[in-house]
Amino acid sequence: MSAFNAIGEERDIERDEFTPGIEPQPTWCPGCGDFGVLKALKQALPEVGRTPEEVLTVTGIGCSGKLNSYLETYGFHTIHGRSLPVARAAKLANPGVEVIAAGGDGDGYGIGGNHFVHTARENHDMTYIVFNNEIFGLTKGQTSPTSPKGHKSKTQPSGSAKTPIRPLSQSLTSGASYIARTAAVNPNQAKEIIMEAIEHDGFAHIDFLTQCPTWNKDAKQYVPYIDIQENDEYDFDIHDRREASEMMYKAEDALYEGEVLTGRFYVDDERPSYQEEKRAIGEMPEEPLAERYFDDDYEWERSADLIDRHK
Amino acid sequence: MTDNELIWRVAGGSGDGIDSTSQNFAKALMRAGLHVFTHRHYPSRIRGGHTYVEIRAAEHEVKSRGDGYNFLLALGDSFARNPKENAYYGNEETKPLSENLDELREGGIIVYDSGLLDAEDIPNFEERAEENNWHVFDLDLRGLAKEHGREVMRNTAGVGATAALLDMDLEHIEDLMEDAMGGDILEANLTILQESYETVKDEYDFEHDLRVPTGDHDEEQVLLSGSNSIAYGALDEGCRFIAGYPMTPWTDVFTIMSQNLPKFGGISEQVEDEIAAAALAVGASHAGVKSMSGSSGGGFALMSEPLGLAEMTETPVVLVEAMRAGPSTGMPTKPEQGDLEHVLYSSQGDSNRVVFAPGTVGEAYDQTRMAFKMAYDYQIPSIVIFDQKLSGENTNLPASFFDREPNADPGSVLTEEEIAEAAHDESGKFHRFLHETENGVSPRSLPGQKGGRYLATGNEHNQSGHISEDPENRVYQMDRRMQKLDSIREELNEEYETQQTYYGPEDAEYGLITWGSQQGAVEEAVDRLNDAGHSVRSIGVSDMMPFPEQEMTEFLESVEEALVVEMNATAQFRGLTQKELGLYGDKMTSLLKYNGNPFEPGEVVKGFEAQIDDSTENLATGTRIEPAAGD
């Protein structure tokens, strides 16, 4: 018998189960793209049959980090940049839990960049949503790793001298096995991409364009957007690393020229997830570790079993 | 100094297999019925650089390295560099024979490999040998090894010569070789061992008195290090997840855990950095698995944010901090006790954690278990702080010491049935962080449990975890979190035997106070001082936080004066004691050492004498007296 009966529970799930019954209401600014992520998640989760208590939403710090304050699931609002290491360990500890990590572009591509590279490389079975508003929102509008070159802010008064990071390309070279970009202004696509990401067995990275009307006055609304899967001009194979890479490069450049290319950029269904790899070499148990602590019959191993070599 | 003890120093180059040679020799001595204690000295280099291991062996318990040594086996350094006298690093080629030669006791034995070393290169070697009545044996160990096997087997030749000179039976040494190797390599080593044994027996007259001590154990013994026993304590307390990043000397614990966790159905993760390592341990624990991480000073610095997150979200976790000499990269392979304040206070806000500093290999096991117990019962991070010395020293314990019941209790976690009965808000969110509790602990739920959803956050939060800056809630939550430390102190005082180690007569006039790994040297100093007519008692303190106020007060009240012995430059533990007790500043003098070597018992004796004689004239080099406040 499981100690975690919310996991795998089969029942009808109402959409509003993911909306907190009482306060807090979101405190994001009117028109903020973060609402779009919240809404898409609330739609996607019941559609993939997940209940609030089998989901753990792990966030970083930023306006984006507040996501799990407004989404009714188990939540862990961690520290700036560190959502991924917390999230991936929770998944290893109890693989039955649906783990979704989320945070801002500063959080994930800047201060937490090292964790992003390594979590993608290891291909942990989880979803990672980066709220990319090309700005530090919560700290009032400083330049972020995705801000365009020349972007002026209070801390870069003469405009940024830095070329922005290429989040999709970086994700690909690091090893993510599902990579997509969507935008808050495109709710249907966003919902579908989130559903695919959750169902994907491996590290699914979504670069989610979320406009920040308060600080990113260049008024990036990410419209009009183009869905690269729907548009004949962008015919490429999302399972082909090289073609995906070219498409990503194009999309990353295009964004700074006002063209918003969204959709799936790379999908690898063959690559085993980290959990599978680790089990294959005998370094991860088949049964979720978290269950073991509730199993009264489990015979706990003892250091006395190891002591012979010291005699 | 004990009458009949062997302190065998094997010296050579880093990378020459000194470690495994000494490990096996120590085990052979243990199997022969002796108590053993090892002290390892090595440079932060893979190849080359002077390294040595001392094995102290006696019939009775040995708790520390000794004063100096009485047998030197000087092997060559295959990777020595800068063979010029005026080079910064000196002539490394001769170091196995020349370094600390003055610490060789009168009447001691020197065996050196004349195949690689030339005593003529060492200033006044012959005069010094004569003056000190050293018995010198120059043996072509390299040649012997080459003849019957390979050059690298010269360590074996050295061990054979040692056994011959000490009248020691080869049986246990041979058994251990047979366990460790096979085939041609074994054959060659056995031949070399016997050849060298016979050669020494046949060709030399023995004028020396030193022989291997004899002893007998009542029960079977095991030889293991502080790092081993920390890992074993963690495993017996149900720890099944570790995340880490290599850093000397913490790597030992990490390695032992990584090798054994898969056998126990657990998980070990080597990750991108120490921020991640601590964050992973927090994540796994949040999801319900007993978890740990750790590092040495530099890596621990990176852990300070996740550590604070664990305090704020009340996520249990155990972190191990293996100190080495700082600041910064410092001296990576040398022990020091300079990270006490780092471990007590790093991370923003009022610190809220448990810190234990075990003093011996045995205590390392018990206190690691206690650290887990407190972490999981009280939902608080626990830190086990130790150092390069305790990490690497090997000593014998009865095998039965490890015959313990495991305890995998995850602590204050609710079952789904219990959650159903517990408090929730109107929307069904579980009250994870209650204002009112008995001892400060508000039981937790785990992700995936029905009815238990809540938000864990590093922001201040209300009862269901929502971010809150309400002043009244803030005070409730802060006070409750801080109350846990008082509850832990109370439980430690009332439910368990003390974790402090007292030694010497209760009515003693003087006190020696130490913490962590210097305990053994201090206790030996207590014996010697009492034998010399002084009246001394010691306390080895392990509870750093919550501080053992009552015990420390009683101890300090019971003595007229105290000497606080620690391996750092700023008397950190004395400072902590003064801060916690608000008194006794004028009663505590400090004896400090921070040159990269741990205290020898004789150095503590001299420090004590310096204090009572009010003269630092005879203080051992490398040690320093820091006067009491007002002095």
Ligand SMILES: Cc1ncc(C[n+]2csc(CCOP(=O)(O)OP(=O)(O)O)c2C)c(N)n1
């Ligand atoms: C270690 C640390 N450094 C700095 C901060 C301050 N800080 C909070 S959020 C943030 C940046 C937020 O930008 P982003 O991650 O893009 O999130 P957004 O607010 O745009 O969603 C910073 C610098 C912090 N909380 N912690």
Ligand code: SF4
């Ligand atoms: S500051 Fe920008 S990112 Fe933050 S809530 Fe307001 S609009 Fe959204």
Ligand SMILES: [Mg+2]
């Ligand atoms: Mg941002």
